[in-house]
Amino acid sequence: MIKSLLATTALLASATMSFAGDLSTMSWDDIVTQAKEEGEVTWYVWYLRDDFRRAVQVFEEEYGISVTIPEGTAAGNSEKMLAERDRETGDIDVLAWGTDGFATVDLAPLFSSLSVLPADDGRVVELAGFDGGEHVVAFWGNQTGIAYDPAHVSADNLPQTPDDFAAFWAENPGKFGFNYENGGSGPSFYQNTLRVVADIDFSNGEVTDERLAAIQPGIDFFNEHAENYVVTASNADSIIRASDGELWMVPAWEDHLAGLQNRGEVREEIKFYIPEMGMNGGGNGVAIPLNAPNPAAAAVFVNWLTSPETQSMFNKDFGTAPMNTAADDSFALVPNEQRAFRQVWGAQPFRGEVEASFIDNVILER
Amino acid sequence: MKLRRGLLIIGLLTPGLGLILALIGTVVYIAVSQSFGYYSLNGTSEFSTEFWSKMAGRKAFKRSIQYSIYIGVFSAIFSVALAYPLAIWLRKPFAGSNFIGAVLKAPLLVHGLVAAFLFINVISYHGILNQFMQWLGIWSEPRRLQNDPNAYGVLILQTWKNMPFALLLLTGAVQSISDDVLDAARDLGAGTWDRFRRIIAPLTVSGMQAAMVIIFIGAVADFSFQVIAGPTNKQSLSQLMVSFKGRGDWHSAAVVGVSLMMIALVGSAILAVVARMVMRGRIK
Numbered sequence: 034m035i036k037s038l039l040a041t042t043a044l045l046a047s048a049t050m051s052f053a054g055d056l057s058t059m060s061w062d063d064i065v066t067q068a069k070e071e072g073e074v075t076w077y078v079w080y081l082r083d084d085f086r087r088a089v090q091v092f093e094e095e096y097g098i099s100v101t102i103p104e105g106t107a108a109g110n111s112e113k114m115l116a117e118r119d120r121e122t123g124d125i126d127v128l129a130w131g132t133d134g135f136a137t138v139d140l141a142p143l144f145s146s147l148s149v150l151p152a153d154d155g156r157v158v159e160l161a162g163f164d165g166g167e168h169v170v171a172f173w174g175n176q177t178g179i180a181y182d183p184a185h186v187s188a189d190n191l192p193q194t195p196d197d198f199a200a201f202w203a204e205n206p207g208k209f210g211f212n213y214e215n216g217g218s219g220p221s222f223y224q225n226t227l228r229v230v231a232d233i234d235f236s237n238g239e240v241t242d243e244r245l246a247a248i249q250p251g252i253d254f255f256n257e258h259a260e261n262y263v264v265t266a267s268n269a270d271s272i273i274r275a276s277d278g279e280l281w282m283v284p285a286w287e288d289h290l291a292g293l294q295n296r297g298e299v300r301e302e303i304k305f306y307i308p309e310m311g312m313n314g315g316g317n318g319v320a321i322p323l324n325a326p327n328p329a330a331a332a333v334f335v336n337w338l339t340s341p342e343t344q345s346m347f348n349k350d351f352g353t354a355p356m357n358t359a360a361d362d363s364f365a366l367v368p369n370e371q372r373a374f375r376q377v378w379g380a381q382p383f384r385g386e387v388e389a390s391f392i393d394n395v396i397l398e399r
Numbered sequence: 400m401k402l403r404r405g406l407l408i409i410g411l412l413t414p415g416l417g418l419i420l421a422l423i424g425t426v427v428y429i430a431v432s433q434s435f436g437y438y439s440l441n442g443t444s445e446f447s448t449e450f451w452s453k454m455a456g457r458k459a460f461k462r463s464i465q466y467s468i469y470i471g472v473f474s475a476i477f478s479v480a481l482a483y484p485l486a487i488w489l490r491k492p493f494a495g496s497n498f499i500g501a502v503l504k505a506p507l508l509v510h511g512l513v514a515a516f517l518f519i520n521v522i523s524y525h526g527i528l529n530q531f532m533q534w535l536g537i538w539s540e541p542r543r544l545q546n547d548p549n550a551y552g553v554l555i556l557q558t559w560k561n562m563p564f565a566l567l568l569l570t571g572a573v574q575s576i577s578d579d580v581l582d583a584a585r586d587l588g589a590g591t592w593d594r595f596r597r598i599i600a601p602l603t604v605s606g607m608q609a610a611m612v613i614i615f616i617g618a619v620a621d622f623s624f625q626v627i628a629g630p631t632n633k634q635s636l637s638q639l640m641v642s643f644k645g646r647g648d649w650h651s652a653a654v655v656g657v658s659l660m661m662i663a664l665v666g667s668a669i670l671a672v673v674a675r676m677v678m679r680g681r682i683k
Binding site: 108112115116137207212213214215263264265266267274277278279385388389392393396397398399 | 440457458459462523524525541543546548626627631632633634642644645646647648
């Protein structure tokens, strides 16, 4: 009995592996045909799930493939992918993850090659210092910047440098807030301020005592002005308090703000800009785990997700920076010339050590 | 015969004890192992005390321990202190006492996250409280009450959430005291405070201890109240643990998790002993 069970399991496993591996030898039309036979795809994405469930209806109608988007967090989804990497067949067809998340793992042992997708020169695989190679393709471009209330802050006199921000804090105490956890907009602000004030190269991930000590001028800058700014609880908390009128300027994500404004949850008057000192931009990518249960449907879905049409729709509906060069980007919150101020997220592990130091020496000292 | 009896006892204990050992034991085992470098999700698994030594030197860790103990102890004390007079008041049934008891226990039905968001709405910059105080003319402009640095908001939420639980335990304990005992004390000249100190407190000490310990363990590990309504210049141990996990540093998260378990264990034991001594009049 046990022998026959083992034999059946081995047979099923080998069948699944050969099934998944066959995509590389198939034509795109054959892959689409197989995808329709599979009939379903499970996309693990950790944000805007309700909005995405509506957005993917276009895909479902076009291909007759149903898309399931389970609930889950970014960490939970990626940990699930890692935890079930040794299963013959996992639960995840398509995994969405930040490019900085993908950068923490070795891609080839975890994800299928995307070379099976039809050629499209407009797709983005290199983003914010991360190269997805043939395993990860970007589907969501995002940018941090400063959201402000034009009723109180003139668009002609927006702070552009750390000194400008310090002057704004002094003139308007308690009207600027940023988060240091639960979202990346605040960390983008304080890390870029540290970068400029302390003249630190965040693209180098090496950790040494000298490099960590060198951020001290930036730490001093925040401590000197500690009375004049507010620390908020999260990205969302910052934006909500700006919309409520309590705060006049807060760091925010462009797509997050646009999404909240589109849904009427944040005042439309709130504006957004990228300061000249630079703030971080980046994006999220998608990849297909090697043990995806519906590999063909996953490939077809990734192709749809990164197409110019879908990326144009995302720009219009979510305010994202399109991740296909052929897409329309006319609905963005910031003009293209401000994109030149985009900075890349700091390299690890140095960035993590700076974050820990900032919490210890600025946040806990308040 | 002895063997059969031994097996019978083990067999009878297995459903309860086995479940506890299997569920709690494996979690504790994994957490302790991870804190010493094993079960690495994304690296080499090998024995190391580095994570403990690094954590011990971190200011954030020490501050989190102090803060979590502060929240745990004061939440337990406030909850029990508020529950005692209510339990004594509700000891003898009167018209409407069931309704009042039910209303007082209502917070048990409200999830902590919901309570925290409701609380934030009430105290926010343009929330009901600020508007009311300005309407009364007491405040001339809105005040920033959210995420207060002394964590009064978290203590209010913890007390609001846990007081009904303490009330549940203390009501039973107080109701078990016979009228004869209290009448005798009254006849002998004991006033309200003396009757509480000499009769009610010693006879309800077990219920009070249980309430203190369970509330302390829950509050010391608070996450949901802290991340929404807590001070932004302090982190609870749970918050710190989650922040390490978020960075993919499972070993440091495990160190904080194991520390949290030890603090809950040792802290609740100390709290129970001190509470018993106070209530029995050995510490005045």
